[in-house]
Amino acid sequence: MAVLTVDVTSEDIHYPLKIEKGLLNHLAEEIKSVYKNKKIAIVTDAHVQALYGERVVEQLEAAGYELTVIVLEPGEQSKSLENLQHIFSELIAFGLSRSDLMLALGGGVIGDLAGFAAASYLRGIAFVQIPTTLLAQVDSSVGGKVAIDLPEGKNLVGAFYHPKLVLIDPNVLETLSDSTFNDGMAEVIKYGCIHDHDFFEQLKQYQSRAEVMAEIESVIADCCTIKRDLVQSDERDTSERMLLNFGHTIGHAIEAYYRYEKYTHGQAISIGMVAMNRLTEALGISAEGSTEIIETILKQYALPTELAEAADYQKILPLIKNDKKNIENALFIVVLDAIGKSRTMAAPVDFFAPLLKGNEV
Template identity: 55%
Template sequence: MNELKVRLPQSSVSYEIKIEKGLLQKVGKEVAQLTKSRRVAVITDRNVDSYYGARVEQQLADEGFEVSMIVLQPGEQTKTFSMMPLIFSQLIEAGLTRSDVIVALGGGVIGDIAGFAASSYLRGIDLVQIPTSLLAQVDSSVGGKVGVDLPEGKNLVGAFYHPTQVIIDPEVLNTLTDHYFADGMAEVIKYGCIWDAAFFDSLSKLESRDAVMTEIEWIIARCCDIKREVVEQDEKDKGMRMLLNFGHTLGHAIEAYYHYENITHGHAVAIGMATLTEISEARQLTEAGTADQIRHVLKMHQLPSELEDPKAYNDILSFVSKDKKQLNNQLHVVLLNSIGSAATHQTDVSFFESLRTGGQDH
């Protein structure tokens, strides 16, 4: 038998995250600095396109880019594997080559599906993330996770594929509904819960969306910086990066149970964070009173802390067992020691068994 060993140098990845009000007006110049190519495909959804599509297209055209707009239906239901051939066909029709660029203009769904397209089309072409939702700006556009959903669960097919740049303009958040602004705040609150008690405390003092917007550049930058620090230490999600999944094991199961329709991501994660912390408090794994602190901040930012129909947990828990965060048949749930301090806890679905009786006790 001949045995050969392939040794590759550790791939070095670095990219800038630019955060500035009004940055959308400079998109063309920003992208032009990243590439010698002058062909770009912008993947977006119908809602975002109606607000910002023409502006971004014009900015790119002004810098000499030949621009193809690929406009998808909005919503999680679009982020499916069956959507990929349609996107690939449009990229081929647009004449995109390996030296060209895909721009993801939209929220988390667009960032994920456009990123997955960029990672796999021609085995990978340059990607620029322009997140337009708070959730995408503070979380999903940074860190290189891209992918699509399967009927069996969320994000079960995907890749680690980093953008060449992330362009964040907080002013685009003004067109978000209160519901989707709150969706993003769930991820903001998550960062305080797992990493930074002082940041969590600051969020508990911002009593309205307007108050948040006065501090928005700092809030986005703090979240991105925490995520940067975590991802640099654990890119492939085998250790510390799992902390970013606080509330997500149960949250993703809730989303899947409701077919990604009735409860959006941030609202599901909010319920997951509060519910999980109640369970871990009851097991004396988390400092007493932590769940109350989380519920207080969630309520302040228009987020739920419990499921309207606790009986649904009997069916929701079957989705937990399909969670992709299982390693070696163990479920790794993220628990708080206290606000600002988190750790992964090896367990199985039985950890959530108390929910089958009808949900949380207050």
């Protein structure tokens, strides 16, 4: 088992992140290591519930826990105020107290939504992240960002609120569709882009999903280590942690414009990384030829690299002003000096204007 510890010393926050194939089969034992009371509320979605719900419930009930299971519809649309209120109502009906526990069993949507519910309910209760998608395992379950979406943009209402424990079982990835697996690979590739050229080169060598899965524990651990280190140095996302947002400024605007329906998160971030690097390469900020290299590896994992309708940028770009990194009229963007070496820079919102020319920046 790989065990990473997240230590945010300024906030006195310390919790383990465990990665091991088959870990879901030992869930009750792991929960007992961090929780001594009896009531647990499980938040999941209908798809995950059908795959793993019975196994999780049987284990926890056998260990003596009293449970309620809150099942939501899959998809980004579930990260809503309506579902947040629904969760609160279910927790109150169950009688969950401040000394009890919530489990977030699912992908990034469930982790973000349940995490924000945990941060808000009774001014904060303990929760555990059990991510079931590659994207959630390498990114959203780590670092304590929890949120819901608004019609005006993604993750605009949220908190910094860390779990007591993150349990990552790579075996659950076997049930993902190829498109959902590749969705997570966009975030995996991002880590290579921003921080580790050797890791980026390693990802280029894999020729199939099976080859990635053969090394998946190491791949997840490498991503989580990079994120853990950035979170520890900048928990509140004001400097180094911003590097994790490479491609996200454009990607989040794309997601919001299409109401989280046309492009998944990974697909939008894939398009965003290429568009951003194309802009910075044209300005001589990023290395010559780097956009083509990034585009090639994303296509290797069947990810889109440009908008199907480039004319939509006319309506997408105004949404960038709602980005959380828009501070005092300067938008902090993430740029690559080279693959594996990134930094932030302040740019006016009209920095993105060349995208109005379409995919031919």
